[in-house]
Amino acid sequence: MATHIIEGMAVEMAGDGEAVLCIHGLGGSSNVWTPMAQALQPFRRVAPDLPGSARSGLPDGALCVEALADRMAALLAALEVDAVHVVAHSLGTIVAQHLATAYPERVRSLALFGPLVAPPDAGRPGIRARAELARQGAAAMQDIADAIVQGATSVETKAGNPAALAAIRELVMRQPPEGYARSCEALAGAQSAPIEQLRVPVLLVTGDQDGVAPPARVDEMAQRIAGAEVTVLPGCGHWTTLEQPARCIQELQRFHARLPR
Numbered sequence: 001m002a003t004h005i006i007e008g009m010a011v012e013m014a015g016d017g018e019a020v021l022c023i024h025g026l027g028g029s030s031n032v033w034t035p036m037a038q039a040l041q042p043f044r045r046v047a048p049d050l051p052g053s054a055r056s057g058l059p060d061g062a063l064c065v066e067a068l069a070d071r072m073a074a075l076l077a078a079l080e081v082d083a084v085h086v087v088a089h090s091l092g093t094i095v096a097q098h099l100a101t102a103y104p105e106r107v108r109s110l111a112l113f114g115p116l117v118a119p120p121d122a123g124r125p126g127i128r129a130r131a132e133l134a135r136q137g138a139a140a141m142q143d144i145a146d147a148i149v150q151g152a153t154s155v156e157t158k159a160g161n162p163a164a165l166a167a168i169r170e171l172v173m174r175q176p177p178e179g180y181a182r183s184c185e186a187l188a189g190a191q192s193a194p195i196e197q198l199r200v201p202v203l204l205v206t207g208d209q210d211g212v213a214p215p216a217r218v219d220e221m222a223q224r225i226a227g228a229e230v231t232v233l234p235g236c237g238h239w240t241t242l243e244q245p246a247r248c249i250q251e252l253q254r255f256h257a258r259l260p261r
Contacts, residue, residue, distance in 0.1 A: 001013070001014040002014065003055075006048075006075055006078050006079070007071060007074050007075050007078055008051065008056065008057050008059065009048040009049060009050070009051060009056040009057075009071070009075065010030070010048065010049045010054065010055035010056050011030075011046060011047065011048040011049075011075065012030045012045070012046075012047040012048075013044070013045060013046055013047070014044075014045045015040070015041060015042070015043055015044050016044055017043050017044055018042075018043055018044065018084075018085060019043065019044045019046055019076075019079075019081045019083075019084040019085070020040060020043040020044065020045055020046065020084060020085045020086070020087055021046050021047075021072065021075075021076070021084040021085070021086050021087070022036075022040070022045060022046065022047040022048075022086075022087050022088070023048070023050070023072065023086065023087070023088040023089070023092030023093075023095050023096055024047075024049070024050065024053070024088075024089055024090075024092050025088075025089040025090025025091040025092045025093070025114065026090055026091040026180075026183050026184065026187055027053075027144075027145075027148065027171055027172040027175055027180065027183075028053065028054075028089060028090070028092070028171055029049050029053060029054035029055070029171060030047035030048065030049055030054070031054075031167075031171065032089055032171070032241055032242070033045075033047050033087070033241065035241050035242060035245035035248070035249075036087070036241055036245065036248060036249060036252065038249050038253075039248070039249040039252040039253050039256070040087070040252075042256075043085065044081075046075070046076075046079065046084070048072075048075060050068060050071075050092070050095075050183070051063065051068065051071060051179075052176065052178070052179030052180070052182050052183055053175060053176075053179055053180070053183060054171075054174070054175065056179075058176065058178060058179045058182065062182060062185060062186070063182045063183060063185065063186040064186050064189060065091075065094050065095050065098050065186055065187075065189075065190045065191075066098055066102070068095045068098075068186065069095050069096075069098035069099040069102055069103075070102075072095065072099050073099060073102070073103045076106055082105075082106070083105065083106050083107065083108050084106065084107065084108060085107075085108050085109045085111070085256070085259075086099065086100065086107055086109065086110050086111070087111045087112075087113070087252065088110070088111070088112050088113065088115075089113045089114050089240070089241060090113075090114045090115075090116070090212065090213075090238065091186070091187050091190075093112040093113070093115040093116060094116060094117065094118065094187075094190050094193070096110055096112060097110070097112075097117065097192075097193040097195055097198075098193045100193075100198055100200065101193045101194050101195065101197050101198065102193075104197075104199070104200075107200055108200060108259070109200050109201045109202070109203075109255075109256075109259055110198070110200060110201070110202045110203070111202075111203040111205070111252055111255055111256075112202070112203065112204050112205070113205045113206075113240040113241055113248065114205075114206055114207070114210055114212060114213045114238045114239070115204045115205075115206065115213050115218060115221060116212065116213045116217065116218075116221070117192040117193070117195060117221055117224075118190045118191050118192045119187060119188065119190060124188045124189075125188075127184050127185075127187055127188040128184065128185065128188045130144060130184050131180075131181040131182070131184035131185050131188070132181070134175075134177045134178075134180045134181040134184065135177055135178065135181050136177070137177055138173075138177070140177070141172065141173050141174075141175060141177055141180065142173045144172060144173075144180075145168075145169045145170075145171075145172035145173035146169065148168065148169075148172055149165050149168050149169050149172075151211070152168075152210075152211065152212065152237050152238040152239060153165065153168065153237040153238070153239060153243060154207060154208075154209040154235050154236050154237040154243060155209065155235075156235035156236075157235075157236070157237060157239075157243045161243060164239065164242045164243050167242050168239050168242055195221070195224050195225050196224050196225070196226075198225050198226070199226070201227065201229075201255070201258075201259055202222075202225050202227070202228040202229070203228075203229050203231070203251065203252075203255040204218050204221060204222055204228055204229065204230045204231070205230075205231045205232075205233065205240055205248065205251055206218045206230075206231075206232055206233070206236075206240070207232070207233045207234075207235075207236030207237050207238065207240055207243065207244070208232050208233065208234050208235070208236060209235070209236060209237045210236065210237055210238045210240075211237070211238065212238045213238065215230075215232045218230055218232075229255070231251050233247050233248075
């Protein structure tokens with residue numbers, strides 16, 4: 001695994017074979033995909049830290065999901081990669097949907113963990129309020145991290161998986177406050193991509209205790225996408241790849257094994 005700075009982003013790359021683009025969510029980094037290494041090993045793995053997140057610099061101006069999708073397309077062009085399988089989490093799933101609909105020739109499949117098309121309108125003010133809290137600095141980022149650990153993980157994870165809780169907390173509390181704030185604003189302003197246009201295999205994986213991407217809403221999303229598969233993981237919250245890595249590996253390997261070659 002090596003890190004390169006490409007298009008202003010820190011990008012981890014490893015392996016050979018078909019390319020897979022891994023897009024993390026709000027408060028994440030390329031390390032969201034570390035537990036998935038077994039499932040990603042057959043691929044040429046391209047895992048950026050999104051602009052403003054983790055090790056990647058913050059571009060001028062506001063962030064939005066459409067611009068993030070454009071940055072993913074620019075990254076692929078810089079790497080001279082024609083088309084990729086995409087694996088994404090949370091906010092990254094929205095970016096992935098916009099990438100796949102704006103650049104359909106670039107995307108071969110979508111595996112989306114904790115997927116959503118956009119935040120519900122009732123949730124947008126709270127996300128914007130979190131952005132303002134983040135701008136108060138490191139102490140506020142710790143408070144946000146603690147709240148996410150408590151609110152976005154399952155009962156089972158909190159009771160028996162302290163390593164996952166520590167990883168989630170560390171991911172969030174180490175985010176640059178302004179980058180995290182602008183990422184919150186990008187999520188708060190996100191609108192649905194025209195996912196009815198998708199013509200690639202799509203896997204949607206959520207947890208039975210995921211309050212961000214609850215199963216009922218994921219089922220509604222699947223109804224808009226021809227042929228989409230839905231998997232609900234028992235005892236799992238929103239941080240699927242960290243809370244239930246073995247099941248996520250199993251589902252991703254199963255999905256990729258059935259893709260046309």
